[in-house]
Amino acid sequence: MGAQLRVYKRRIRSVTATKKITKAMEMIAASRVVKAQRKVAASTPYATELTRAVTAVGTGSNTKHPLTTEADNPTRAAVLLLTSDRGLAGAFNSNAIKAAEQLTERLERDGKQVDTYIVGRRGVAHYNFRERKIAESFTGFTDEPSYADAKKVAAPLIEAIEKDTAEGGVDELHIVFTEFVSMMTQTALDARLLPLRLDEVAEEASPKGEILPLYDFEPSAEDVLDALLPRYVESRIYNALLQSAASKHAATRRAMKSATDNAGELINTLSRLANAARQAEITQEISEIVGGASALADATAGSDR
Amino acid sequence: MAAELHVELVAADRQVWSGEATLVVARTTSGDIGVMPGHQPLLGVLESGPVTIRTSDGGTVVAAVHGGFISFADNKLSLLAEIAELSDEIDIQRTERELERAKAEGDAAAERRADVRLRAAAAR
Numbered sequence: 001m002g003a004q005l006r007v008y009k010r011r012i013r014s015v016t017a018t019k020k021i022t023k024a025m026e027m028i029a030a031s032r033v034v035k036a037q038r039k040v041a042a043s044t045p046y047a048t049e050l051t052r053a054v055t056a057v058g059t060g061s062n063t064k065h066p067l068t069t070e071a072d073n074p075t076r077a078a079v080l081l082l083t084s085d086r087g088l089a090g091a092f093n094s095n096a097i098k099a100a101e102q103l104t105e106r107l108e109r110d111g112k113q114v115d116t117y118i119v120g121r122r123g124v125a126h127y128n129f130r131e132r133k134i135a136e137s138f139t140g141f142t143d144e145p146s147y148a149d150a151k152k153v154a155a156p157l158i159e160a161i162e163k164d165t166a167e168g169g170v171d172e173l174h175i176v177f178t179e180f181v182s183m184m185t186q187t188a189l190d191a192r193l194l195p196l197r198l199d200e201v202a203e204e205a206s207p208k209g210e211i212l213p214l215y216d217f218e219p220s221a222e223d224v225l226d227a228l229l230p231r232y233v234e235s236r237i238y239n240a241l242l243q244s245a246a247s248k249h250a251a252t253r254r255a256m257k258s259a260t261d262n263a264g265e266l267i268n269t270l271s272r273l274a275n276a277a278r279q280a281e282i283t284q285e286i287s288e289i290v291g292g293a294s295a296l297a298d299a300t301a302g303s304d305r
Numbered sequence: 306m307a308a309e310l311h312v313e314l315v316a317a318d319r320q321v322w323s324g325e326a327t328l329v330v331a332r333t334t335s336g337d338i339g340v341m342p343g344h345q346p347l348l349g350v351l352e353s354g355p356v357t358i359r360t361s362d363g364g365t366v367v368a369a370v371h372g373g374f375i376s377f378a379d380n381k382l383s384l385l386a387e388i389a390e391l392s393d394e395i396d397i398q399r400t401e402r403e404l405e406r407a408k409a410e411g412d413a414a415a416e417r418r419a420d421v422r423l424r425a426a427a428a429r
Binding site for chain 1: 313315316317318319320333334335338345346347348349350373374375376378379383385387388
């Protein structure tokens, strides 16, 4: 076998192996997307009921709570950025990070100091590499977040918002995550979680504008709100974590699909080249034989004469 | 037929039970409360404890609920809990082991959780 042909064969073999791997990763990601979507669906009843309850307290009483009242002059804000632990997901992480950076810039322009909280190794690595300060980071559960993980993430944030700004607390809490729109579309977006805009929550709970009944609060409206709001924040963070996970798997699936397609294309091109190389070799061999034979024939013909 | 109320028992990550019932008893921070159809709209904070649901076909569903909320309006009752388990789902032996471990380690929260589970399982 000619040297060139051998090189082609070797490259085809290696690309085929890569293609097998990316194909497997694509299929794993596809099944995980479905699983993650199912988790999002399973968490929806709790989230809707909680939203309803928050609306009920918010509209049914004139209770003031640190989590619903806006500071007169907000000076510090917390940004929670949700990324993934692992890469190979196309632009998933860079989009989320970009959205967080834009939000941070906007907040800083408004004269607020920003504390960054990060979920996912990718985001942490990005910030560490640029030597930016991270208030707190959480890793190791982005593929399949559980409610306990959401609680863990929410705890320091709620603590920070309840503290006075002068003592290192924050006035606002923003979250940056990747919304799972569909299998093909996922968008990184930012949302203000706290202080809560009760009118917006109300709209979400009853888009038809139905009027909620006048509730009896047990033990009291303040206590109910006190207990409700942290749960509400946790459930929002849980939902965001789940959506991010679903988006990440969808992004991985797409990235791996194009990698598989590219590998297939490369294999095609390489086999054409290998075929051409083999044909060239054969042609050369034939012309060598024919040339040799005719030289021999010429020589014998010459000696006869 | 007696009046019914619709019950949704949901945990943070799943719907645990849903159906029609005639009576629901749950423990709020200010004491046990029983809700029957036609109750006035209510929103309360739940304590860790067993929740008893008397279903309209005469059966009883018991669940261990660890914190959460009860809300009732328009004959619809929602029980929201971070963690909720039906008594049938509770593995008594495992929970007993958990209780012992929690006692040994002095983990009050885990001890209470295990205790609530056992009580719910015992009420089955």
